[in-house]
Amino acid sequence: MPELPEVETVRRGLAPSFEDARIVRVEQRRPDLRFPFPERFAERLTGRLVTGLGRRSKYLMADLDDGSVLVMHLGMSGSFRVEMGRVESEEPEMPGEFHIPRSKDPRHDHVVFHLEGPARPDAVRIVYNDPRRFGFMTLVERAALASHPLFEKLGIEPTGNQLDADLLARLFANRKAPLKAALLDQRLIAGLGNIYVCEALHRAGLSPKRAAGTIVTKAGRASAGAERLALAIREVIAEAIAAGGSSLRDHRQADGTLGYFQHAFLVYDREGAPCPRQGCGGTVLREVQGGRSSFFCGRCQK
């Protein structure tokens, strides 16, 4: 499901169950997802205390008390759900109790973490479900994280003020790849995906097909477009996180609730709709770039 706002939403949903809990058992139900699980995966996790749950780009990382980090990526279709108590029974939920999401398709429940922790009186299970199996999990020593192949080339987070027009200009200078491709390049900016790139480009009034280097002036300075783009990226990401991410195809968050940012999409998956920009009058188009759909207004995105 995940771009950065969805992964951050998952992190916040899982943190109360994961943090300060002990992993008492791990069910690893197949040898691989996108990649093989590491050797002795379940064994290395069993007995560990989870000291924190973080996020870098689209990766979730659970810090463990032995100095290792459980790194998890959701791919396209991965999701977690939290189960508490006797979820298999038909007992009605207690009033005011959490909604307990049942598995949509238990065949794709690939990993189950059994936890004991202080957050809730009941034992907790965290279940990873991933029909397409583009997600993966691995274990990395914390001291080796920065130099790990997954992380060493990752670009900056599109949150906070670090991403400004000048940095964007530096990253994109002289690049001939389209803006769409440059924004999706995780080595430049880490965490953007197809939806939020489409949305940010529309907000900034920039065409996804325009060469990335053209948002830099001849003098090597950030253009007005670069200013708008940096702002648009930070805003759309912040708004999406605040909304609990986007829930496409009924994809639920860890606590069973749905994010609602999909209702704020201005162009994504809106081919043929009138451009929502005031006074534009254009139409939202869909064109494939690099094998993925770009949604944009052909009139106001230059």
Add this chain to the structure above:
DNA sequence: ATGGTACCCTGAGAGC
């Protein structure tokens, strides 16, 4: 180094 493509996998929805 840079940019483009094919491919990994399953499920949902459209069209016939």
Add this chain to the structure above:
DNA sequence: TGCTCTCAGGGTACCA
């Protein structure tokens, strides 16, 4: 109903 086709929020390997 059932078939076939296309598409899907990601990333990597490999090519020119």
